[in-house]
Amino acid sequence: xxxxxxxxxxxxxxxxxxxxxxxxxxxxxxxxxxxxxxxxxxxxxxxxxxxxxxxxxxxxxxxxxxxxxxxxxxxxxxxxxxxxxxxxxxxxxxxxxxxxxxxxxxxxxxxxxxxxxxxxxxxxxxxxxxxxxxxxxxxxxxxxxxxxxxxxxxxxxxxxxxxxxxxxxxxxxxxxxxxxxxxxxxxxxxxxxxxxxxxxxxxxxxxxxxxxxxxxxxxxxxxxxxxxxxxxxxxxxxxxxxxxxxxxxxxxxxxxxxxxxxxxxxxxxxxxxxxxxx
Numbered sequence: 001x002x003x004x005x006x007x008x009x010x011x012x013x014x015x016x017x018x019x020x021x022x023x024x025x026x027x028x029x030x031x032x033x034x035x036x037x038x039x040x041x042x043x044x045x046x047x048x049x050x051x052x053x054x055x056x057x058x059x060x061x062x063x064x065x066x067x068x069x070x071x072x073x074x075x076x077x078x079x080x081x082x083x084x085x086x087x088x089x090x091x092x093x094x095x096x097x098x099x100x101x102x103x104x105x106x107x108x109x110x111x112x113x114x115x116x117x118x119x120x121x122x123x124x125x126x127x128x129x130x131x132x133x134x135x136x137x138x139x140x141x142x143x144x145x146x147x148x149x150x151x152x153x154x155x156x157x158x159x160x161x162x163x164x165x166x167x168x169x170x171x172x173x174x175x176x177x178x179x180x181x182x183x184x185x186x187x188x189x190x191x192x193x194x195x196x197x198x199x200x201x202x203x204x205x206x207x208x209x210x211x212x213x214x215x216x217x218x219x220x221x222x223x224x225x226x227x228x229x230x231x232x233x234x235x236x237x238x239x240x241x242x243x244x245x246x247x248x249x250x251x252x253x254x255x256x257x258x259x260x261x262x263x264x265x266x267x268x269x270x271x272x273x274x275x276x277x278x
Contacts, residue, residue, distance in 0.1 A: 067106035068244060069120035076123045079116065086110035086119075093122055103243075138240045138250045138258055139275075148240035148250070155235045155254070156211050159204075159226030163211050164253075166237065172214050173261070175272050176224055182272035184263055185214045196220060200227050207232065252278065 069075060078089065086098050086107060102110045105119040113119065138148045154165040161176040165187060174183040189210035196216045198206050204227035207215045211232055221227055235254050242248035248262045256278045263270040 063106065066245060067104060069101070069104035069106075072104070072120065072122070074123050075120040077118045077120055079118055080113045082115050084113050084115075086113060089119075089121060096122060138238060138252055139242070148238050148252075151237050151239055153235050153237040154211075154232055156207055156228050156232040157230045158228050161225050163207070163214065163225075164237070164251075165210060166239075168239075172210055173272075174214065174218070174225065180271055180273050182261060182263065182270040184268055184270055185217075189213050204228060205231055250275070 064071065070077070086101055087110060090096060090098060090101055098110050101107070101119075101121065107113065107119065152167040156163045161174065161179075164173040164175065165171070166173070170187045172185045172187050174185065187210045193209075193213065195208040195212045196206050198220055200206050200221070206212065207228050209232070211228075215223065215225065215228075218225065237254075238252040240250045242250060242260070247264055248260050251259045251261050253259070257274060258276045258278065260273045260275050261270060262273075
């Protein structure tokens with residue numbers, strides 16, 4: 001009996017030991033201290049960002065260059081009243097036509113001025129004799145907003161015309177006698193360039209420098225100008241624009257002749273018309 005009880009007790013102990021062994025925690029493996037751990041960086045995809053819409057470029061207002069009345073010296077603002085007309089307002093103002101005043105003020109109809117609007121007119125002092133004498137004009141119908149000015153130029157006379165050089169524009173004008181045509185050339189001459197080597201007959205000359213370069217391009221002595229009849233000379237030219245944005249300029253040459261020269265930008269051919277002599 002005792003042997004059987006011992007056997008049962010031993011079996012129970014063995015079973016308990018097995019259960020305890022099965023329930024024991026799994027040992028934790030520790031990393032070797034010398035082992036290098038590599039961390040792989042995460043690669044992000046393309047980041048989508050919103051592109052701001054730029055403001056449109058602000059265009060330059062062309063009106064100050066065309067409607068220049070508010071910027072004229074000694075001109076005063078006037079508030080239009082019912083019944084006002086531009087001819088009536090200009091009755092005591094000399095040397096300024098209705099057309100000129102309308103253009104300078106951007107007025108569409110001189111006889112129907114917008115009531116309550118503001119226009120600019122010369123003050124009484126600007127019409128004094130002193131100010132009037134200071135307004136130099138080649139053509140008296142023009143207002144003082146486009147005064148005449150003196151510029152340095154050069155001139156050379158030819159058998160059938162002449163050449164003019166303007167310092168302000170660096171242009172050479174070719175004018176043929178008895179023609180309303182004008183040719184415009186850029187003065188591209190540089191110091192050191194060779195002059196034409198033609199041999200003129202007695203009393204004639206070969207143009208030099210900028211005049212000579214253009215003359216050679218036109219055909220030299222075989223051009224419509226022919227030979228020069230005098231050397232090149234420096235002159236003073238008086239010029240006056242026909243308007244604030246006009247393509248026509250009045251030019252007074254040393255002999256007192258006044259011409260209307262009409263030149264379009266970047267065009268070779270223009271017009272040259274004599275309108276009087278002072």
